[in-house]
Amino acid sequence: xxxxxxxxxxxxxxxxxxxxxxxxxxxxxxxxxxxxxxxxxxxxxxxxxxxxxxxxxxxxxxxxxxxxxxxxxxxxxxxxxxxxxxxxxxxxxxxxxxxxxxxxxxxxxxxxxxxxxxxxxxxxxxxxxxxxxxxxxxxxxxxxxxxxxxxxxxxxxxxxxxxxxxxxxxxxxxxxxxxxxxxxxxxxxxxxxxxxxxxxxxxxxxxxxxxxxxxxxxxxxxxxxxxxxxxxxxxxxxxxxxxxxxxxxxxxxxxxxxxxxxxxxxxxxxxxxxxxxxxxxxxxxxxxxxxxxxxxxxxxxxxxxxxxxxxxxxxxxxxxxxxxxxxxxxxxxxxxxxxxxxxxxxxxxxxxxxxxxxxxxxxxxxxxxxxxxxxxxxxxxxxxxxxxxxxxxxxxxxxxxxxxxxxxxxxxxxxxxxxxxxxxxxxxxxxxxxxxxxxxxxxxxxxxxxxxxxxxxxxxxxxxxxxxxxxxxxxxxxxxxxxxxxxxxxxxxxxxxxxxxxxxxxxxxxxxxxxxxxxxxxxxxxxxxxxxxxxxxxxxxxxxxxxxxxxxxxxxxxxxxxxxxxxxxxxxxxxxxxxxxxxxxxxxxxxxxxxxxxxxxxxxxxxxxxxxxxxxxxxxxxxxxxxxxxxxxxxxxxxxxxxxxxxxxxxxxxx
Numbered sequence: 001x002x003x004x005x006x007x008x009x010x011x012x013x014x015x016x017x018x019x020x021x022x023x024x025x026x027x028x029x030x031x032x033x034x035x036x037x038x039x040x041x042x043x044x045x046x047x048x049x050x051x052x053x054x055x056x057x058x059x060x061x062x063x064x065x066x067x068x069x070x071x072x073x074x075x076x077x078x079x080x081x082x083x084x085x086x087x088x089x090x091x092x093x094x095x096x097x098x099x100x101x102x103x104x105x106x107x108x109x110x111x112x113x114x115x116x117x118x119x120x121x122x123x124x125x126x127x128x129x130x131x132x133x134x135x136x137x138x139x140x141x142x143x144x145x146x147x148x149x150x151x152x153x154x155x156x157x158x159x160x161x162x163x164x165x166x167x168x169x170x171x172x173x174x175x176x177x178x179x180x181x182x183x184x185x186x187x188x189x190x191x192x193x194x195x196x197x198x199x200x201x202x203x204x205x206x207x208x209x210x211x212x213x214x215x216x217x218x219x220x221x222x223x224x225x226x227x228x229x230x231x232x233x234x235x236x237x238x239x240x241x242x243x244x245x246x247x248x249x250x251x252x253x254x255x256x257x258x259x260x261x262x263x264x265x266x267x268x269x270x271x272x273x274x275x276x277x278x279x280x281x282x283x284x285x286x287x288x289x290x291x292x293x294x295x296x297x298x299x300x301x302x303x304x305x306x307x308x309x310x311x312x313x314x315x316x317x318x319x320x321x322x323x324x325x326x327x328x329x330x331x332x333x334x335x336x337x338x339x340x341x342x343x344x345x346x347x348x349x350x351x352x353x354x355x356x357x358x359x360x361x362x363x364x365x366x367x368x369x370x371x372x373x374x375x376x377x378x379x380x381x382x383x384x385x386x387x388x389x390x391x392x393x394x395x396x397x398x399x400x401x402x403x404x405x406x407x408x409x410x411x412x413x414x415x416x417x418x419x420x421x422x423x424x425x426x427x428x429x430x431x432x433x434x435x436x437x438x439x440x441x442x443x444x445x446x447x448x449x450x451x452x453x454x455x456x457x458x459x460x461x462x463x464x465x466x467x468x469x470x471x472x473x474x475x476x477x478x479x480x481x482x483x484x485x486x487x488x489x490x491x492x493x494x495x496x497x498x499x500x501x502x503x504x505x506x507x508x509x510x511x512x513x514x515x516x517x518x519x520x521x522x523x524x525x526x527x528x529x530x531x532x533x534x535x536x537x538x539x540x541x542x543x544x545x546x547x548x549x550x551x552x553x554x555x556x557x558x559x560x561x562x563x564x565x566x567x568x569x570x571x572x573x574x575x576x577x578x579x580x581x582x583x584x585x586x587x588x589x590x591x592x593x594x595x596x597x598x599x600x601x602x603x604x605x606x607x608x609x610x611x612x613x614x615x616x617x618x619x620x621x622x623x624x625x626x627x628x629x630x631x632x633x634x635x636x637x638x639x640x641x642x643x644x645x646x647x648x649x650x651x652x653x654x655x
Contacts, residue, residue: 024321025344027393031402031423033345036430036464037412040357047360048311048367049410050087050142051080051396053374054120055381057130062380066401071422076374077137079403084410084417088134089142089313089369091200092182093122094160095149102386105640111385117150118385124182131191142251142313142369143186143193145179145235146200147207150384154203154255157212168210168227172234175207179238180245187243195249197313198235201283203254203262207231229273236276250277253313257284258294260301267306279366280306281313284355286334286341287540292358293339299362311367312359316394317351318343319406321542324377324399327388328613333541335548338459340439340467343393347465349406349427354466356413376401435460435498439467440547445505451479458500460493472500482506512567512575512651513632518549526551530561530636538645545580545616545647553636554643558588564633566596567651570625574655577632578620583610583644589637590644594623597630608634610644623651 025033056076066076102111134141146152149160163171186192199206205213205228212222239245252270256262267280280302284295299310318331321343334340341347352370359365373396375389382389392399396407408427411417420426439459446452457469475490487504514525521537528535538552551563579592590608606619623630632651
């Protein structure tokens with residue numbers, strides 16, 4: 001995602017202020033929200049309106065229940081069907097049990113060798129139980145082969161433990177046999193899949209290292225693209241030679257649904273090798289993969305270049321930023337310089353609706369699937385046996401299993417299915433959404449007596465909890481006599497009753513830090529001495545104090561690093577250096593520092609102590625500059641899994 005670019009010096013910085021900003025929905029009242037969804041014109045009845053609920057067997061065995069709009073406990077498949085869902089997607093792992101004991105940071109065993117890994121425990125027996133229920137409910141079924149014992153995605157595609165000693169030729173034969181025999185088993189049990197994914201998010205291949213197509217480690221011997229294509233061909237053959245295999249839709253699935261070059265790279269090879277398949281599957285999470293415009297452009301390229309059907313087989317958005325358990329969540333607010341969605345029940349429904357509209361608008365666009373719509377909070381049903389739930393705020397049920405009004409989106413996109421539920425919530429059809437708040441809140445800064453440069457557009461939140469740019473006309477104001485202080489400048493948006501307010505800070509204090517809030521999204525003038533994998537610029541509005549970008553650190557092992565910026569040719573005098581920080585805590589040492597300011601090696605520092613997520617604290621030090629320069633920065637000495645964010649660094653002359 002592209003972060004909002006901010007002008008570097010304080011007197012030129014530009015952003016917005018208003019009494020109202022995007023506010024995450026509250027988890028406790030999520031089921032009682034009243035939302036409005038716009039119909040997607042021309043949507044066919046056979047458009048795949050799907051959800052992945054691979055966790056369902058484990059959730060229900062652990063005591064989880066789901067409640068319909070009447071407030072009654074009901075079979076989840078019936079609830080989904082009543083809300084317009086017509087397809088279910090289920091992942092399949094080979095042997096999801098631990099190969100060795102799992103220990104925590106203190107060496108305590110938290111899972112034993114042979115224990116189930118969690119995450120749904122989606123082996124063949126589990127998936128057969130689920131598949132029979134899918135068919136009994138009259139829904140269609142997509143089977144997602146991971147060809148791994150546990151999670152497979154672009155960052156990890158681990159070889160199943162029982163295949164590790166096979167030669168490449170033996171592995172090819174085993175993949176075809178395993179695929180065919182698995183499908184035959186489903187068919188014999190009366191639960192034949194209607195579509196099959198041969199691999200999950202194959203950006204880097206699968207069954208590493210034999211089917212791996214790239215690696216950052218030059219010491220790892222990989223099979224490369226040629227071997228990957230051989231394995232993919234044999235997986236496709238396994239589907240086609242299965243019972244009724246010619247009637248099963250074969251899907252080849254990549255992540256990063258907005259990246260055209262990635263899809264060209266992989267699917268040009270698939271086309272060259274004449275691999276038999278039907279649908280190109282994409283993962284598209286807006287907070288990871290870009291804008292709806294990026295998705296649509298990629299779909300249009302795919303349609304023209306390959307002539308295949310296309311489906312977004314994974315997407316999601318949060319109905320709240322709140323976390324329901326002790327495990328942190330992976331969700332990040334999507335909000336770039338021009339678009340975004342509020343993490344609310346309304347925002348979740350709008351995000352899904354917009355993805356559906358994008359897919360349906362392109363020739364060959366055939367479906368959208370929502371990932372783990374069932375991920376409610378139930379003890380014993382986590383995404384792994386060694387951690388909690390990282391997804392409960394992105395389910396389509398609240399933490400306790402109540403169907404959210406946003407679940408009705410699958411019906412509403414087709415122009416039907418309005419609901420009112422037992423908790424006072426509702427989902428209706430509608431349109432003509434209007435602004436009700438500003439999306440971001442920062443400040444325009446100018447010098448005394450100098451008219452500020454005012455933005456011609458503002459980013460607002462519409463009544464469907466989407467964000468977008470609109471033109472604004474600011475009220476006239478005489479700036480010539482303004483001295484240090486703050487001016488609340490009103491504005492008008494044509495056709496809207498919402499009146500934005502711009503906060504203009506008038507000050508002669510100049511911040512000398514370039515990209516003080518990291519909104520460029522790049523290191524820029526900042527210099528990093530340390531591991532780039534651990535210290536980086538993060539685009540996550542949830543973790544930012546202002547704007548969207550921060551300087552972030554995290555690694556599963558301890559490390560040391562220094563982030564610094566050198567300031568030259570500055571007036572001598574006393575400066576105040578400050579930074580805002582928040583994080584999980586537990587580090588060996590964090591320091592804000594200044595050096596090289598008086599011709600000696602002397603440093604001045606302030607110890608930083610993090611106390612929790614979104615618990616921001618400002619740290620300050622005085623810096624007596626006598627040499628016309630200074631180096632300022634942040635020193636880190638961390639322990640494994642320590643994390644934190646820094647924002648809004650200032651270096652201002654005070655004397």
